[in-house]
Amino acid sequence: MQFILSGIAIGSIYGLIAMALAITFYVTRTINFAQGQLMMVTVMLTAMLSAAGTPVWLAMIIGLVSSCILGVLSYLIAIRPILQVNRFSFGWLVSTLGFAVILENGAALIWGPTSRSFPQMLISYRVPIGNAVLNGQQVLAIVVAIVLTIAFEVVRRRTFFGKLGMATAVDPDMAEAIGANTTVVAIVAFIVSALFAGIAGLLVGPTTFANPYLGSTFGTFGFIAMMIGGGTEKPVAAMFGGLILGVCAEGANALINSQASDWFPFLVLVIILIISPRGLFSSSSPLMRLRRPPAAKA
Amino acid sequence: MTDKSATTTPTVSSGIKRGRLNLLFLAIAVLGYIVFTIYVSHSNLHIQSLVLVAAVFGILAISLDMAVGMLGLYSLGQGGFFAIGAYLTTILNARYGWNIFALLPLTIIASGLIGAAVGAASLRVSGLYFAITTFIFTLVLTVVATNMQQITGGLQGMLGPAFPRLPSSFSWVGTPVVWCVLGVLFLCMALVWNIRRSPFYPVLLSIRDAEPYAEAAGVPVSTIKVAFFGLSAAMAGVAGWLFSFLGVVSPGEFDWAVSLNVLVMVLIGGVNTTLGPVIGAVFVSMFPNLVNINPWLQEILYGALSILAVTMMPGGAVGAVRKVLQRMSAGGDNHDEDVLAEAEKAAEETVEAASSIPDHAGEGHEIVVECKGIGFGYGVGPKVLHNIDLAVRRGDIHGLIGPNGSGKSTLANVISGRLSPHEGQVLVKGQQVAGLAPISRARLGFRRTFQAAQLVHELSVAENTMVGLYDHVPNIELRSPLWPLLPSARRDGRKMQRDARDALSLVGAAHWGGRSVGDVPHGIEQLTQLASVCVAGPDIIVLDEPATGLSAKEVHHLAEILASLKQRGVTMIIIEHQTRFLFPLCDRVTVLNAGEVILTGSADEVRADPIVRQVYLGE
Numbered sequence: 001m002q003f004i005l006s007g008i009a010i011g012s013i014y015g016l017i018a019m020a021l022a023i024t025f026y027v028t029r030t031i032n033f034a035q036g037q038l039m040m041v042t043v044m045l046t047a048m049l050s051a052a053g054t055p056v057w058l059a060m061i062i063g064l065v066s067s068c069i070l071g072v073l074s075y076l077i078a079i080r081p082i083l084q085v086n087r088f089s090f091g092w093l094v095s096t097l098g099f100a101v102i103l104e105n106g107a108a109l110i111w112g113p114t115s116r117s118f119p120q121m122l123i124s125y126r127v128p129i130g131n132a133v134l135n136g137q138q139v140l141a142i143v144v145a146i147v148l149t150i151a152f153e154v155v156r157r158r159t160f161f162g163k164l165g166m167a168t169a170v171d172p173d174m175a176e177a178i179g180a181n182t183t184v185v186a187i188v189a190f191i192v193s194a195l196f197a198g199i200a201g202l203l204v205g206p207t208t209f210a211n212p213y214l215g216s217t218f219g220t221f222g223f224i225a226m227m228i229g230g231g232t233e234k235p236v237a238a239m240f241g242g243l244i245l246g247v248c249a250e251g252a253n254a255l256i257n258s259q260a261s262d263w264f265p266f267l268v269l270v271i272i273l274i275i276s277p278r279g280l281f282s283s284s285s286p287l288m289r290l291r292r293p294p295a296a297k298a
Numbered sequence: 299m300t301d302k303s304a305t306t307t308p309t310v311s312s313g314i315k316r317g318r319l320n321l322l323f324l325a326i327a328v329l330g331y332i333v334f335t336i337y338v339s340h341s342n343l344h345i346q347s348l349v350l351v352a353a354v355f356g357i358l359a360i361s362l363d364m365a366v367g368m369l370g371l372y373s374l375g376q377g378g379f380f381a382i383g384a385y386l387t388t389i390l391n392a393r394y395g396w397n398i399f400a401l402l403p404l405t406i407i408a409s410g411l412i413g414a415a416v417g418a419a420s421l422r423v424s425g426l427y428f429a430i431t432t433f434i435f436t437l438v439l440t441v442v443a444t445n446m447q448q449i450t451g452g453l454q455g456m457l458g459p460a461f462p463r464l465p466s467s468f469s470w471v472g473t474p475v476v477w478c479v480l481g482v483l484f485l486c487m488a489l490v491w492n493i494r495r496s497p498f499y500p501v502l503l504s505i506r507d508a509e510p511y512a513e514a515a516g517v518p519v520s521t522i523k524v525a526f527f528g529l530s531a532a533m534a535g536v537a538g539w540l541f542s543f544l545g546v547v548s549p550g551e552f553d554w555a556v557s558l559n560v561l562v563m564v565l566i567g568g569v570n571t572t573l574g575p576v577i578g579a580v581f582v583s584m585f586p587n588l589v590n591i592n593p594w595l596q597e598i599l600y601g602a603l604s605i606l607a608v609t610m611m612p613g614g615a616v617g618a619v620r621k622v623l624q625r626m627s628a629g630g631d632n633h634d635e636d637v638l639a640e641a642e643k644a645a646e647e648t649v650e651a652a653s654s655i656p657d658h659a660g661e662g663h664e665i666v667v668e669c670k671g672i673g674f675g676y677g678v679g680p681k682v683l684h685n686i687d688l689a690v691r692r693g694d695i696h697g698l699i700g701p702n703g704s705g706k707s708t709l710a711n712v713i714s715g716r717l718s719p720h721e722g723q724v725l726v727k728g729q730q731v732a733g734l735a736p737i738s739r740a741r742l743g744f745r746r747t748f749q750a751a752q753l754v755h756e757l758s759v760a761e762n763t764m765v766g767l768y769d770h771v772p773n774i775e776l777r778s779p780l781w782p783l784l785p786s787a788r789r790d791g792r793k794m795q796r797d798a799r800d801a802l803s804l805v806g807a808a809h810w811g812g813r814s815v816g817d818v819p820h821g822i823e824q825l826t827q828l829a830s831v832c833v834a835g836p837d838i839i840v841l842d843e844p845a846t847g848l849s850a851k852e853v854h855h856l857a858e859i860l861a862s863l864k865q866r867g868v869t870m871i872i873i874e875h876q877t878r879f880l881f882p883l884c885d886r887v888t889v890l891n892a893g894e895v896i897l898t899g900s901a902d903e904v905r906a907d908p909i910v911r912q913v914y915l916g917e
Contacts, residue, residue, distance in 0.1 A: 029426065031430075077605060077609075078605055078609075081609040082608060082609055085612055086612075088425070089612070090372045090426075090429065091565060091608035091609070091612070092608075093372065093374070093429065093558065093561060094558065094561055094562050094565055094604050094605075094607075094608050095604065095605040095608045095609060097555075097558050097562075097601075097604070098562075098600075098601035098602065098603075098604040098605040098608075099601065099605065100601070101597055101598070101600065101601035101604075102597075102598050102601035102602060102605075104597075105594040105595075105597035105598045105601070106594075106598055108594050109592070109594040109595065109598070220437070224434075224437075227430065227434065232426075232427075232430075262441065262444070262445055263441050263442070263445045266437065266438045266441045269434060269438075270434070270438055273431060273434065277420075277427060277431065
């Protein structure tokens with residue numbers, strides 16, 4: 001019980017980062033390898049500003065805004081120039097990683113490679129659920145993840161802008177032809193995605209403290225979560241992937257041994273990809289094939 | 299390739315002179331390489347370790363470029379195969395005392411097989427998903443290496459085996475490991491150099507850029523992809539084998555960042571070039587020593603440089619140099635205006651008889667292609683073909699007409715094997731082929747063209763035509779690593795070039811042979827497609843809208859070509875909208891509407907039929 005709940009809590013964090021990866025992938029068909037580093041920037045800035053005496057809420061807002069700005073920059077510098085030459089080029093594999101390297105080492109250069117303290121927020125509250133106990137921060141993570149996921153899905157399906165995003169995802173040339181400004185759509189997607197990553201950072205900061213190398217760890221887990229869930233097709237699936245990953249990791253620690261979370265999630269990932277190469281909740285998944293095919297949409 | 303495309307009609311003597319000059323350059327380059335190796339093998343440890351690490355990554359980058367450049371498979375698994383080679387060598391040597399030279403073939407086989415397995419598993423998904431799956435492969439291997447501490451030494455890793463010393467009487471040779479590493483690098487460069495000069499290279503690029511085209515020419519696409527990826531993995535394994543002699547083998551040396559760095563090397567140096575990956579590897583691996591500043595600043599600079607390299611120079615260093623050289627040699631003269639005039643001239647050219655294309659005339663008049671009760675639908679949508687019956691007799695030109703969306707192209711794809719029918723049978727020369735891959739039809743002398751020409755744009759017209767000969771020359775793929783060295787291969791290569799030239803002159807595009815397809819007008823693309831079909835000497839051809847986008851003159855020319863093919867006894871199924879072009883050629887015409895056969899008959903019968911006039915001619 002304890003491991004399921006704490007798994008869901010950490011899984012919501014992975015899920016938020018996975019969704020951040022999935023949202024930009026959805027619109028531009030690229031993976032922003034700097035996503036984890038965007039989260040790290042939020043964490044580092046918030047830690048630094050609050051340590052310098054800025055109110056925590058202001059520090060958090062500044063942290064989020066700066067990760068959004070960097071997110072947009074990563075698009076303009078590392079992704080857009082490549083897609084403009086050839087929409088199907090894979091150069092972004094290299095350039096987004098280059099951007100991640102710059103952010104990570106820039107942070108290490110400015111703040112030093114050691115961990116700093118992070119505002120405590122809700123971590124000292126204890127919330128007993130059944131026979132398990134979560135801290136306030138974990139509960140907050142779950143609640144925030146649920147709210148953001150629902151909000152994202154409502155915006156994607158119900159608003160005009162969400163539909164514009166879908167159109168851009170399916171065929172950017174066509175979307176452009178009917179008058180959509182795909183650059184604006186992409187920039188908004190990168191802002192939203194950086195917000196998701198930054199919020200994930202704020203939620204996990206009190207537990208992990210602020211460290212320049214936070215980004216690569218969480219970036220990798222977010223990526224795995226996205227692949228488990230099949231977030232490359234539907235951003236929401238990435239959130240479920242995160243939850244599964246979280247429960248698997250915590251469960252492995254609780255049931256196998258304390259080191260098992262280092263390798264068990266990877267085993268799960270490999271098995272899932274062998275069964276369904278595009279993730280558990282993708283349309284090619286055997287799980288989905290069990291459902292009757294939906295009536296042909298006109 | 300560039301040297302061939304520069305001149306349209308090279309004289310024989312200048313060709314030979316150029317060949318000799320190239321040979322001289324090659325000899326100088328090899329000699330320089332040997333001198334360099336001698337120098338390094340006698341220099342101090344610092345220089346040696348710099349060069350050797352660069353060389354090992356050079357091999358790794360070449361192996362990645364084989365997958366990325368020649369097949370378009372963006373593999374991020376190269377670090378994984380590299381790790382397999384290094385760990386296998388280190389573990390079996392340290393724990394079981396195996397001889398390192400005995401381990402080399404084992405490394406090659408093991409990493410090659412694992413590569414083929416990963417390739418086969420990842421090829422279910424294409425493009426980006428291939429990159430992601432191979433990325434995960436590397437990720438998982440690093441995790442395994444970190445966590446299986448009893449075997450791999452965990453995060454600390456293990457010290458690699460020492461390279462054996464030579465007896466003291468051989469001390470003049472210098473450090474033996476230098477010879478070994480640089481020798482292997484040389485062999486790897488020679489391997490890709492040879493492949494690029496073999497007829498297998500156009501085949502590989504056609505798999506990369508125009509898979510349906512390769513398939514229709516009888517190329518076993520997935521087998522080649524898996525095997526070639528296995529070869530690339532084996533080469534990465536060899537790089538790992540060499541790496542184990544250079545120091546400590548630990549998970550950090552092989553994590554996914556390494557795989558991405560190798561991709562950086564390939565992209566910086568130049569994708570799909572022989573020298574590019576090595577240049578990139580030298581630059582990236584020596585970078586820390588070149589700048590020699592604060593490690594964080596150095597990483598930041600590296601990140602910025604890799605972004606700049608991929609955004610500013612899509613062709614990499616080699617591509618940039620080539621562009622400059624081209625501009626210098628071209629001297630600014632632009633031949634674009636002449637191209638269209640030349641295309642018109644091609645259309646006027648008379649159709650020549652070419653000796654090498656087999657003649658099927660007088661082989662009877664039996665039914666060679668037959669469809670029985672074909673039904674087909676895409677996905678969950680409505681059925682596109684209903685109970686189609688079609689019989690084509692040998693030596694006939696059979697027209698297939700019908701309004702847009704009547705299922706003509708779908709039927710052509712079913713007949714030629716790109717789609718398999720949900721019900722019914724397709725018989726080619728009496729053999730049931732429905733549901734079999736296009737290769738099975740290619741073996742029966744069946745070829746097809748595509749509505750939108752599927753060709754490799756960076757190759758010349760002649761090289762594209764040669765893809766059509768794939769299944770006429772034995773063991774192209776096995777001989778390709780040594781191609782220019784084998785007399786039999788050189789002989790076959792010359793024959794292929796001759797055949798391609800004959801086929802091109804048959805369709806009246808002979809003097810376009812040297813141009814790259816990216817530079818030729820649409821009409822010539824269509825003719826190239828036709829030539830690559832004719833070159834194989836098929837007796838059945840399916841043509842999907844061959845006259846689309848051609849000028850009136852070109853259409854007339856095409857009709858002449860098809861008529862001359864018919865004289866050679868070639869059976870043709872032609873899908874076409876331009877009835878004025880089609881009807882005079884056809885022996886029989888079948889009219890489709892809404893996925894059903896309305897009528898089959900002679901052109902005159904079809905023209906006279908009231909229902910056809912109503913649904914198709916709109917009267």
